[in-house]
Amino acid sequence: MKTAVVVLLGMSASRLPPAALSLxxxxxxxxxxxxxxxxxxxxxxxxxxxxxxxxxxxxxxEFRRNKEATNQDAIRMMVTQARNxxxxxxxxxxxxxx
Amino acid sequence: xAARVLQQCVRSFARPSLRLCTRNVAVRATxxxxxxxxxxxxxxxxxxxxxxxxxxxxxxxxxxxxxGDLPPLxxxxxxxxxxxxxxxxxxxxxEKLQTSSHFMKDLGLDSLDQVEIIMAMExxxxxxxxxxxxxxxMTPEEIVQYIADKKDVYE
Numbered sequence: 001m002k003t004a005v006v007v008l009l010g011m012s013a014s015r016l017p018p019a020a021l022s023l024x025x026x027x028x029x030x031x032x033x034x035x036x037x038x039x040x041x042x043x044x045x046x047x048x049x050x051x052x053x054x055x056x057x058x059x060x061x062e063f064r065r066n067k068e069a070t071n072q073d074a075i076r077m078m079v080t081q082a083r084n085x086x087x088x089x090x091x092x093x094x095x096x097x098x
Numbered sequence: 099x100a101a102r103v104l105q106q107c108v109r110s111f112a113r114p115s116l117r118l119c120t121r122n123v124a125v126r127a128t129x130x131x132x133x134x135x136x137x138x139x140x141x142x143x144x145x146x147x148x149x150x151x152x153x154x155x156x157x158x159x160x161x162x163x164x165x166g167d168l169p170p171l172x173x174x175x176x177x178x179x180x181x182x183x184x185x186x187x188x189x190x191x192x193e194k195l196q197t198s199s200h201f202m203k204d205l206g207l208d209s210l211d212q213v214e215i216i217m218a219m220e221x222x223x224x225x226x227x228x229x230x231x232x233x234x235x236m237t238p239e240e241i242v243q244y245i246a247d248k249k250d251v252y253e
Contacts, residue, residue, distance in 0.1 A: 029209075033209055033210070033213055033229075033233065034229055036210060036213055037213050037217070037229060037232070040213070040214070040217050041217070044217075044221075060210075060214075063210055064210065067208075067210070
């Protein structure tokens with residue numbers, strides 16, 4: 001049964017009854033939120049204010065654009081992509097600090 | 099002469115009140131000639147000043163100790179700050195916002211928004227909220243309660 005991401009991200013619970021997520025989907029949702037949070041925290045450490053704002057808007061846009069994805073594999077790919085971006089950002093920050 | 103007075107006041111900035119400055123000035127005015135020399139004056143000034151400060155430090159020092167710290171948190175101030183931050187968030191309608199409004203059910207936000215809101219709270223109050231506890235905070239009231247728990251604010 002195709003579960004809409006509307007349920008996956010817990011939105012509009014007023015319109016639809018929240019269908020039960022399978023364990024895998026639940027864990028995936030948690031992973032997505034976790035990486036979103038880590039990304040925002042890393043962006044906080046960027047020294048320049050304009051850069052910070054740009055990166056935050058970029059991250060927000062990326063996550064929201066793909067919010068409606070339902071295919072588990074696609075979601076997994078996107079999470080990996082996000083993790084790569086995060087690592088890149090962390091490496092650049094470490095270099096900038098040294 | 100005025101420069102000497104200013105110098106002493108600046109040097110004794112960390113020490114208790116200006117009253118002592120003026121007292122010192124009076125002492126110095128009688129003791130030394132009105133010559134504009136910095137260095138010998140500081141040596142001459144040492145003994146009367148330390149004597150003066152030594153005596154009065156005990157009495158006046160207690161009142162003038164200066165520490166830097168934030169103003170103490172109360173439930174009211176926490177609530178005000180939380181509501182202020184929420185009102186600034188662009189996806190929330192400030193008229194519909196109340197302390198008991200649920201982010202997802204009443205305000206129509208999703209979990210990404212909730213993550214952003216909790217990050218904004220972290221920025222505002224200056225301490226980190228771990229993931230497990232952050233995802234449970236769904237109303238402003240809960241946030242206020244959580245912060246009060248973490249910061250030991252009782253009322």
